[in-house]
Amino acid sequence: MMTGRRQGVFMRNDGQLLCRSQIAVAIAVGTLLGYVFAFLFPHGPIQGLGITKANFLVGISCSRNAVPQSYISMSELTHEKLRLAEQGKVHAEKQVVPVLGHEQHKAGPFEFGTVIADEESVNPRLAKILAKVAVRKELIVVLANSKVKDMLEVWFNSIKKVGIPNYLVVALDDETANFCKSKDVPVYKGDPDESIDTIARTGGNRAVSGLKFFILREFLQLGYSVLLSDVDIVYLQNPFDHLYRDSDVESMSDGHNNMTAYGFNDVFHDPAMGWAPTVDTMRIWVYNSGFFYIRPTIPSIELLDRVAARLSRLPSSWDQTVFNEELFFPSHPGHEGLHASKRTMDLYLFMNSKVLFKTVRKDANLRKLKPVVIHVNFHPDKLQRMKAIVEFYVSGRQDALKPFPDGSDW
Incomplete structure (x- = not known):
């Protein structure tokens, strides 16, 4: 059982x-x-x-x-x-x-999101110049007055040497306009504007630099992408061959290595917190407001407007600080962040002078690289270093960079 x-x-x-x-x-x-x-x-x-x-x-x-x-x-x-x-x-x-009017909408490509130009209501005279100078609706633009004439000459001579056809000098005074015409350099001088003309004649480097955010708006409204350039830059290759064109703003960095240029996790330590003494922070060195590529999109125009508005309210502000704050600060209580995409340029192709004089010139392998541009932004003896850069990279003088200190004497 x-x-x-x-x-x-x-x-x-x-x-x-x-x-x-x-x-x-x-x-x-x-x-x-x-x-x-x-x-x-x-x-x-x-x-x-x-x-x-x-x-x-x-x-x-x-x-x-x-x-x-x-x-x-x-x-x-x-x-x-x-x-x-x-x-x-x-x-x-x-x-x-x-x-x-497309089968698919994908964020980033050059043809999407750009503004529709209205040449007649924006600036017909500038529109005619851009139509002649630009290549595929792109061009390099520099602002200059008579105070930087010598650097300007090194600037456009390096561009001519490379064979870049699409560039334009925005002359801030008649002397600069006449100088460019005498050198067969494309030039544009805007209509008389009392506030702009006063800064152009009497302003220092930072004041003049801030003008670009007022002036560039018309270029974008006309549907042109602009590679904005300071005058203290030497061109060694055509930069348009090295752009990605997948963002509203593509900028040179003030960083001096991969971490600082492209971002890194920096741990903040607070022992008083006991069990949780550390906090991860994200850091990146600022974009250089003296060399960036900006597409004619709504976020790009809004960026220019925001920076220009802040600089008009606080003229003593540094345009580079304002430029980065508007580009990077997220939305938070009391502030709506800018919805603009951004890309950091390769720091060894689009090189600042700190990278060149502290690192590259001392490294046998890095010395063999040929940058696209070099921006003498970290040093006050700009003209001398610009000429030395031309001697080193163009004329092949291997000792041309040796006499200069890493930094400045003051």
């Missing part, structure tokens, strides 16, 4: 285990087939067979135990979500195509 009873129990248990294992296998198979059918037949019934995935799953049973109804419901729910999501995607594409 006991033996038979035990055997009966064992048999019943074995049967239950077998049934459960069959259910598990059925669920696994059903799930797999469900995904296959969802992929092959996204719109419901399996055409030609007259059954649905749910009916197929319900048909799998073990003795009198069918697949749990909760499983069927979840399967149906998943399928319904997939179907609705697919419908939503198609609906969204139908909305996007008539507006953009």
Whole structure:
């Protein structure tokens, strides 16, 4: 009796285990087939067979135990979500195509998101000049007055040497305009403006530098991408061959290595917090407001407007500080951040003078590299160093950079 009873129990248990294992296998198979059918037949019934995935799953049973109804419901729910999501995607594409005139809308490409130019209402005279000078709606732009005439000459001579055709000097005074014309350099001088003319004549380097955010707006409104350049830059290659054009702003960095130029995690330590003494912080060295590529997009124009407005309210502010704050600070209480995309340029191709004089000139391998541009932004003896850079990279004088200290004498 006991033996038979035990055997009966064992048999019943074995049967239950077998049934459960069959259910598990059925669920696994059903799930797999469900995904296959969802992929092959996204719109419901399996055409030609007259059954649905749910009916197929319900048909799998073990003795009198069918697949749990909760499983069927979840399967149906998943399928319904997939179907609705697919419908939503198609609906969204139908909305996007008539507006953009493209099959797909992808963030970043050059042709998307740019402003529609209105030459007549913006600046017809500038529009005619840009139509002649620009190549594929792009050009280098520099602001200059008579105080930097010698550096300006090194600047445009290096551009001519490389063979860059699309560049323009925005002359801030008549003397500079006449000088450029005498050297066969494309030049534009804006209409008289008392506030701009006063800064152009009497302002220092920072004041003049801040003018670019007022002046560049018209270039972007006319639909042109601008590679904004300070005058203390030497060109060694064509920069337009090395741009990505996937962001609103693409800028040179003041960083001196990969970490500082491209960003790094800096851990702040506060022992008073006991159990949690450290906090991770994200740091990046500022973008250089003297060399950046800016596309004619709404966020780009908003950036110019924000910086220009702040500089007009606080003329003593440094334009580079304001430029970076507006570009990087996120939205927070009391402030709506700028929704502009940005890219950091390669620090060894678009090189600042700290990288050159502290690192590159002392490294045998790095000395072999040929940068695209070198910006003498960290040193006050700009003209002398610019000429030395030309001697080193263009004329091949290997000792041309040796006489200069890493930094400045003051």
